Amino acid sequence: MIRHYHTIRDLIAEYKSGNKTVEDTIIETFDRIDKVENKVNAFILTLKNEAIQRAKELDKTLKKSGRKTKGKLFGIPIAIKDNICFKNYPTTCASKMLENYIPPYNATVIKKLLDEGAIIVGKTNMDEFAMGTTCESSYFGVTHNPWALDRVPGGSSGGSGAALASGEVPLALGSDTGGSIRCPASFSGVVGLKATYGLVSRYGLIAYACSLEQIGPMATNVSDCKDIFDVIVGNDPMDSTTISKEEMEQYLKKSFKDFPNSKGKFTFGIPKELLGEGIDPEVKKSVWDAIKLLEDLGGSYEEISIPSIDYSIACYYIIAMAEASSNLARFDGIRYGFRSEDKGNWNEVFANNRLAFGKEVRRRIMLGTYALSAGYYDMYYLKALKLRTLLIQEFEKHLKKFSFLICPTMPILPFKLGEAVNDPLTMYLADICTVPINITGLPALSIPCGFSQGLPIGLQIIGNYYEEYKIFQIADLYEKNAHTKNTFPKI
Amino acid sequence: MSRQELEQLGIKIGLEIHIQLTKLKTKLFCGCNADYRDMPPNTYVCPVCLGLPGSLPSVNKKAVEFAIMLGLALNSKISNKTLFYRKNYFYPDMPKNFQISQYNKAGGVPIALGGQMILKFKEYDKRINITRLQLEEDPGRISYDGTILSSPIAYIDYNRAGITLIEVVTEPDFETPEEARIFLQKLRSIVEHLGIADLSLEGSMRCDANISLYGKNRVEIKNISSYKDVQAALNAEIIRQKNIYKHGGEIKQETRHWDSDKKRTFTLRTKEEEQDYRYFPEPDLLPIEISSEMITSIEENMPELPDDRINRFIKEYKLPRYDAEVLVITKSLADFYEDVVKKYQKPKEVSNWIMSDLMRHLNTLNIEINDSKICADDFIELLNLIDKGTISGKLAKRILQLMMESGKKPMEIAKEKGLLRINDLKKIQEFINKVFNTQPKAVSDAKKDPKAIHFLVGQVMKLSNGRCDPQITNKLIKEALNKI
Numbered sequence: 001m002i003r004h005y006h007t008i009r010d011l012i013a014e015y016k017s018g019n020k021t022v023e024d025t026i027i028e029t030f031d032r033i034d035k036v037e038n039k040v041n042a043f044i045l046t047l048k049n050e051a052i053q054r055a056k057e058l059d060k061t062l063k064k065s066g067r068k069t070k071g072k073l074f075g076i077p078i079a080i081k082d083n084i085c086f087k088n089y090p091t092t093c094a095s096k097m098l099e100n101y102i103p104p105y106n107a108t109v110i111k112k113l114l115d116e117g118a119i120i121v122g123k124t125n126m127d128e129f130a131m132g133t134t135c136e137s138s139y140f141g142v143t144h145n146p147w148a149l150d151r152v153p154g155g156s157s158g159g160s161g162a163a164l165a166s167g168e169v170p171l172a173l174g175s176d177t178g179g180s181i182r183c184p185a186s187f188s189g190v191v192g193l194k195a196t197y198g199l200v201s202r203y204g205l206i207a208y209a210c211s212l213e214q215i216g217p218m219a220t221n222v223s224d225c226k227d228i229f230d231v232i233v234g235n236d237p238m239d240s241t242t243i244s245k246e247e248m249e250q251y252l253k254k255s256f257k258d259f260p261n262s263k264g265k266f267t268f269g270i271p272k273e274l275l276g277e278g279i280d281p282e283v284k285k286s287v288w289d290a291i292k293l294l295e296d297l298g299g300s301y302e303e304i305s306i307p308s309i310d311y312s313i314a315c316y317y318i319i320a321m322a323e324a325s326s327n328l329a330r331f332d333g334i335r336y337g338f339r340s341e342d343k344g345n346w347n348e349v350f351a352n353n354r355l356a357f358g359k360e361v362r363r364r365i366m367l368g369t370y371a372l373s374a375g376y377y378d379m380y381y382l383k384a385l386k387l388r389t390l391l392i393q394e395f396e397k398h399l400k401k402f403s404f405l406i407c408p409t410m411p412i413l414p415f416k417l418g419e420a421v422n423d424p425l426t427m428y429l430a431d432i433c434t435v436p437i438n439i440t441g442l443p444a445l446s447i448p449c450g451f452s453q454g455l456p457i458g459l460q461i462i463g464n465y466y467e468e469y470k471i472f473q474i475a476d477l478y479e480k481n482a483h484t485k486n487t488f489p490k491i
Numbered sequence: 492m493s494r495q496e497l498e499q500l501g502i503k504i505g506l507e508i509h510i511q512l513t514k515l516k517t518k519l520f521c522g523c524n525a526d527y528r529d530m531p532p533n534t535y536v537c538p539v540c541l542g543l544p545g546s547l548p549s550v551n552k553k554a555v556e557f558a559i560m561l562g563l564a565l566n567s568k569i570s571n572k573t574l575f576y577r578k579n580y581f582y583p584d585m586p587k588n589f590q591i592s593q594y595n596k597a598g599g600v601p602i603a604l605g606g607q608m609i610l611k612f613k614e615y616d617k618r619i620n621i622t623r624l625q626l627e628e629d630p631g632r633i634s635y636d637g638t639i640l641s642s643p644i645a646y647i648d649y650n651r652a653g654i655t656l657i658e659v660v661t662e663p664d665f666e667t668p669e670e671a672r673i674f675l676q677k678l679r680s681i682v683e684h685l686g687i688a689d690l691s692l693e694g695s696m697r698c699d700a701n702i703s704l705y706g707k708n709r710v711e712i713k714n715i716s717s718y719k720d721v722q723a724a725l726n727a728e729i730i731r732q733k734n735i736y737k738h739g740g741e742i743k744q745e746t747r748h749w750d751s752d753k754k755r756t757f758t759l760r761t762k763e764e765e766q767d768y769r770y771f772p773e774p775d776l777l778p779i780e781i782s783s784e785m786i787t788s789i790e791e792n793m794p795e796l797p798d799d800r801i802n803r804f805i806k807e808y809k810l811p812r813y814d815a816e817v818l819v820i821t822k823s824l825a826d827f828y829e830d831v832v833k834k835y836q837k838p839k840e841v842s843n844w845i846m847s848d849l850m851r852h853l854n855t856l857n858i859e860i861n862d863s864k865i866c867a868d869d870f871i872e873l874l875n876l877i878d879k880g881t882i883s884g885k886l887a888k889r890i891l892q893l894m895m896e897s898g899k900k901p902m903e904i905a906k907e908k909g910l911l912r913i914n915d916l917k918k919i920q921e922f923i924n925k926v927f928n929t930q931p932k933a934v935s936d937a938k939k940d941p942k943a944i945h946f947l948v949g950q951v952m953k954l955s956n957g958r959c960d961p962q963i964t965n966k967l968i969k970e971a972l973n974k975i
């Protein structure tokens with residue numbers, strides 16, 4: 001087991017002191033992967049030879065520089081969700097459509113990770129094109145929850161969550177369109193952040209719903225999660241939706257001296273829509289325990305109401321599916337991707353090639369196409385955009401008053417494998433706590449807050465726009481006192 | 492058809508013109524070189540313009556500036572906030588299977604709205620209203636071995652994919668095909684004066700037209716490639732529609748394709764087959780804010796526009812309005828004129844030469860001044876040679892034609908072809924002697940009737956291929972006749 005250090009900072013310190021080489025870490029990593037991967041199936045692709053090669057090079061530079069490391073992630077193994085382009089290696093989106101697709105360029109976040117010395121050890125499993133809450137729609141088989149192998153690890157970044165929980169890697173990247181980082185963080189008992197929209201470049205992230213999604217960090221503790229976030233955050237000229245360089249400078253300088261205040265006090269809100277009906281009693285209990293602990297730590301809370309949350313699932317799925325129907329149009333098999341027999345006219349060729357999409361992807365493309373069609377656009381898409389504005393106003397009102405909002409990440413315990421896969425509506429409803437965050441573009445972090453029947457439960461901390469560092473602060477405080485850091489299942 | 496005849500048909504024509512902003516160095520949403528013509532297929536491409544998974548567009552700021560310039564030149568209102576929209580349809584020339592464009596419905600705001608252009612005709616002025624201007628990306632190109640039906644393979648070249656297009660949409664204000672042609676000609680001159688595109692490049696200006704007669708159903712015509720074609724296409728369509736109405740038929744609302752070889756339009760798709768483009772705001776691009784300061788600074792740096800140039804030509808060179816308007820039809824011709832006039836300060840004479848002989852040769856060769864082999868300095872030399880009497884005005888016209896065909900200098904041609912004027916008395920006398928010897932009857936006629944001298948002069952000119960100086964010849968013939 002690789003877990004004999006607390007944080008990646010400790011690991012880097014060991015490299016510096018010469019107690020451990022980067023190669024040692026990578027060999028341990030792959031020993032662990034070899035041991036558990038047949039039970040968990042977290043990876044679509046592992047890159048053992050490449051990783052060892054890079055580890056050796058890093059060890060050499062470390063030696064040459066007199067044991068001075070360059071890079072915040074020097075020699076740290078990291079797993080990447082398979083919808084983020086890694087140059088010259090297959091990036092499949094867990095789809096038959098892209099089974100053999102090899103991107104000729106690196107996503108901006110990949111460049112940043114490599115520049116800071118990270119070692120990419122593999123590409124992790126996910127729901128096909130990130131469309132799912134269970135990681136079961138992958139063309140490459142389901143991923144199992146390391147805490148209970150007959151349960152789902154959460155989705156869509158289920159492979160990243162499971163790789164962390166099973167101790168295969170200390171760090172992972174996921175992407176979050178409607179909860180795809182936070183759901184697996186909750187189900188697999190790890191930490192994951194969906195940052196404010198526009199803070200992390202999406203260049204190289206194969207789009208599902210571009211106005212909702214962000215790439216984000218996942219780790220087994222808050223400190224590690226913050227360390228990768230520090231690396232991937234930033235303006236990117238290749239992504240016009242990232243905030244400007246000047247705004248980014250302001251953002252990074254921002255401090256939260258008023259939190260907690262001089263008396264060690266802070267306030268938080270609890271949206272009653274997310275801790276009432278429809279929430280599993282076990283989840284509720286765990287979250288209330290966490291709230292009590294936060295009270296003990298100086299917090300005082302108020303129950304609040306955000307009425308538009310009731311419409312957020314409908315709003316989310318209309319926007320997401322509409323964008324998906326357009327984003328996924330490019331997969332026609334002409335330039336890359338699955339190519340069936342070239343027969344008939346263009347439309348017939350396209351239709352044949354697009355049979356490579358799985359059921360859930362097809363469902364979302366069709367619904368999205370419908371929602372954008374003449375006569376329905378006003379009824380669905382425009383209405384969804386109006387609701388988006390309303391939801392933003394309601395959230396902002398409370399986030400001005402409170403330091404943050406608290407609720408469960410997932411309203412339920414992890415599904416049994418196969419339980420939700422044929423019941424899309426149940427699956428969609430499970431996103432109730434996570435999708436409002438993507439609709440509004442707010443930041444939110446999921447952190448483990450307890451167990452029921454040995455299954456992890458996640459607490460969601462929602463902050464105001466651009467207040468990730470405040471979220472990290474409270475998450476860190478909570479983690480220290482709840483003793484949830486680096487908890488692993490026996491596997 | 493005459494204008495009166497056309498008026499009775501109640502014609503309404505609107506145009507949609509696509510202009511490639513060829514003076515941009517890079518494409519609309521990526522850094523690829525925009526000078527794609529004549530390059531090997533699929534060499535000027537990148538993940539963005541190939542629409543590779545994960546790539547994102549970012550807007551070329553210069554393209555926005557160019558579009559604002561055109562908007563200002565057409566008196567349009569520049570939007571203070573403009574949005575890109577996705578136009579969704581499947582076709583292999585579009586790598587993303589959607590086109591990033593702009594839209595005027597469903598909350599869309601194109602870069603400029605409204606505007607107008609005044610067209611001047613001999614008998615009347617015509618105001619054409621502009622509906623909107625919008626930016627969009629050009630698709631790639633598909634080619635086949637032979638026809639689309641017989642070819643076993645389709646070749647797709649994405650070098651053109653992502654090139655910046657600006658679309659100008661007019662109101663259905665044109666009442667004759669000629670008005671449409673003049674509009675396009677003037678639009679082209681404006682675009683070239685702004686320096687935002689060179690529209691002599693093949694495929695850089697494309698036009699769709701919609702046309703209805705008697706206020707009835709509208710037909711859209713696609714694939715009109717130039718302003719030369721627009722009149723032919725519209726005329727053909729008017730005749731088609733007129734005949735159908737004459738025989739009691741009705742025109743269906745449909746889209747037709749102009750075939751410039753067969754000189755007629757063909758049904759492309761009917762109203763029922765029209766696509767639903769499912770427009771929605773492009774989520775990968777933020778709205779572009781255009782401040783009034785930006786508009787002012789662009790406005791202050793606008794180059795001279797054709798209408799101003801026409802007025803300046805009238806004032807500065809004392810040209811008749813007609814001359815000025817003809818010269819400013821294309822920027823290159825107006826530039827040529829001014830290059831010549833700068834060093835040869837007889838503006839009206841230069842104008843006469845350009846408007847008659849030079850333009851006639853250009854039309855025969857079906858080229859523009861830029862593509863012809865003549866340069867301003869050679870043209871000036873030609874005019875100087877006439878003034879000095881080295882060549883005759885008449886021969887100069889022939890030399891000009893040869894200059895345009897060969898690119899040689901006028902003196903070189905004159906020497907090569909033996910076209911220099913003969914001033915030498917002895918040589919002229921030799922020609923006269925020959926004529927006198929062969930035409931004794933004409934000589935005796937001329938002795939009796941001085942008017943018949945013209946015939947003898949003509950004979951000498953003919954014999955010398957027009958090279959003998961006519962005045963000297965005249966004088967010498969008179970002297971010779973006196974001696975007889």
Ligand SMILES: [Zn+2]
Pocket residue numbers: 518521522523535536537538539540541653
């Ligand atoms: Zn490009």
